[in-house]
Each structure stands twice: as structure tokens, then as C-alpha cells.
Amino acid sequence: MKVLSVLGAVIIAAAIALVIVLAYRQTVEPVESTAAAAQITAQTTQVTTTAPTAAQTTAAVTAPPDADDALLLLVNYQYPIAKDYAPDLVDGDYYARVDKRAAKPLQQMLDDCRAAGYQPFVCSSYRTLEEQARLYNNKVYQYLKSGSTQVDAEREAAQWVAAPRTSEHHTGLAVDIVDLGYQLLDEGQMDTGTQQWLIKNCWKYGFILRYPLEKKKITHVHFEPWHYRYVGKEHAKKITQAGICLEEYLGKI
Numbered sequence: 001m002k003v004l005s006v007l008g009a010v011i012i013a014a015a016i017a018l019v020i021v022l023a024y025r026q027t028v029e030p031v032e033s034t035a036a037a038a039q040i041t042a043q044t045t046q047v048t049t050t051a052p053t054a055a056q057t058t059a060a061v062t063a064p065p066d067a068d069d070a071l072l073l074l075v076n077y078q079y080p081i082a083k084d085y086a087p088d089l090v091d092g093d094y095y096a097r098v099d100k101r102a103a104k105p106l107q108q109m110l111d112d113c114r115a116a117g118y119q120p121f122v123c124s125s126y127r128t129l130e131e132q133a134r135l136y137n138n139k140v141y142q143y144l145k146s147g148s149t150q151v152d153a154e155r156e157a158a159q160w161v162a163a164p165r166t167s168e169h170h171t172g173l174a175v176d177i178v179d180l181g182y183q184l185l186d187e188g189q190m191d192t193g194t195q196q197w198l199i200k201n202c203w204k205y206g207f208i209l210r211y212p213l214e215k216k217k218i219t220h221v222h223f224e225p226w227h228y229r230y231v232g233k234e235h236a237k238k239i240t241q242a243g244i245c246l247e248e249y250l251g252k253i
């Protein structure tokens with residue numbers, strides 16, 4: 001009798017254990033697959049946020065920019081820079097003078113571009129009002145020489161070389177980067193490996209391609225696939241994902 005009750009207890013214990021195992025499998029497996037699904041979703045989300053896709057470039061900006069952010073300083077033909085604006089400039093290894101807030105990100109971007117096998121070369125950075133005046137006057141002179149009136153010459157020249165006080169180069173936050181093997185400032189820059197890499201990756205370092213082809217009507221500047229402007233990582237990401245220019249981002253069209 002005692003043996004039978006022990007045997008019965010063992011059978012009951014085994015049955016209970018089997019029920020527990022089955023119940024465990026039914027509850028745990030879906031949890032695992034849910035977790036796996038969540039992980040995949042998280043990975044997908046991560047991929048799309050670190051690399052803006054074509055679809056995302058048309059997305060609207062979700063948060064209004066902080067107009068007080070000094071990195072968003074707007075300088076264009078409508079918004080000339082203050083005559084006494086004096087950025088805190090530093091010298092870099094690969095470039096002339098830039099605002100010190102842009103220096104490290106620029107260095108990192110150039111280093112990574114080089115590590116990817118390209119040859120970026122900073123051909124222009126901070127400019128004084130006098131330097132800009134000289135460049136602008138030279139351009140105006142070229143148009144005058146080819147027969148333009150003074151008004152037309154100034155208007156045409158300004159689309160290629162900003163008039164003094166209207167150039168972003170006065171901020172110290174803008175740089176012109178060319179391919180070492182192709183230093184002409186024309187649309188051919190677009191076809192170099194250096195520009196392809198920079199255009200694709202600059203936002204990760206806080207830079208934007210400032211004068212895109214499709215924004216000429218807003219910027220009033222010809223397509224410049226060499227002019228990059230530092231606005232900080234957060235703003236650069238939003239501007240790039242939205243496919244807009246700085247004027248649109250700031251609501252100052």
C-alpha cells in the first residue's frame with residue numbers, strides 16, 4: 001500500500017512537471033518571439049534614423065528650431081551680418097580659420113573622409129569683410145568687362161560671390177571643400193568621390209550642404225556642391241531629413 005502511494009505520488013509529480021513544462025513553453029516562446037520582433041523593429045528604427053532615406057527627406061520638420069541658437073545665424077542677401085561680428089576663431093591642420101565650435105567636427109569629418117579613401121581639401125573658410133569685398137568686386141568687374149550694366153553685373157556677381165556682409169564665410173561656420181584632384185568650383189565637383197561622400201555624410205558631423213541645386217530660388221545662390229555650413233548635429237539632421245535649406249528651416253524665406 002505504501003509502495004503504491006509513493007508510486008502514485010511520483011506519477012502525480014511527473015504529471016505536474018509535464019504540465020508546467022508545457023505551460024512554460026507556451027508562455028515563454030511567444031515572449032521570445034515578441035522580444036525578437038521588438039529587436040528587429042528597434043534595429044530598423046535605428047537604421048532609418050542614422051541614414052535619412054529619400055522618403056524621409058520630404059518629411060516635415062517636427063520641432064520648430066530654436067531661433068536663439070547662435071549656430072543658426074542666418075547670413076544671406078537679405079540678412080547681412082553685423083559689421084562688428086567677431087567669431088571666436090581657431091586654426092586647424094587642414095584648413096584656415098573657422099569658428100571654434102565647428103573646428104573639431106570639421107576635423108573629424110575630414111579625417112573620416114580621408115579614411116574612406118578620398119582627398120578633401122578646404123580651400124576657403126573664414127573671410128573678413130575686406131577679403132569678401134575683393135572677391136566680390138573682382139566678380140562684378142568680370143561682368144562689367146563682358147558688357148553688363150553696373151546693376152546687372154552686381155546682381156549676377158552676387159549669385160556666385162556674395163556681396164560683403166552677406167557671405168556665410170564671415171561667420172566662420174562655413175567652409176568650401178574641394179577634391180584635391182579637382183579644385184574647380186563648378187558643378188563638376190558633384191561628380192568627385194570626395195563630394196559624394198561629404199554630401200552623404202556631412203550631416204552626421206553637424207554640417208549641411210548650404211546651397212542645393214533645387215533651392216536656388218530661395219537661397220538666391222547657384223548650386224555649390226562644395227560649400228558646407230556648420231549648424232550642429234541636431235539641426236543638421238533635421239534639415240537633411242526634411243530636405244530643406246536653412247532659410248526654410250528658420251521660416252525666413
Ligand SMILES: [Zn+2]
Nearest residue numbers: 174175176227
Ligand atoms: Zn563658400
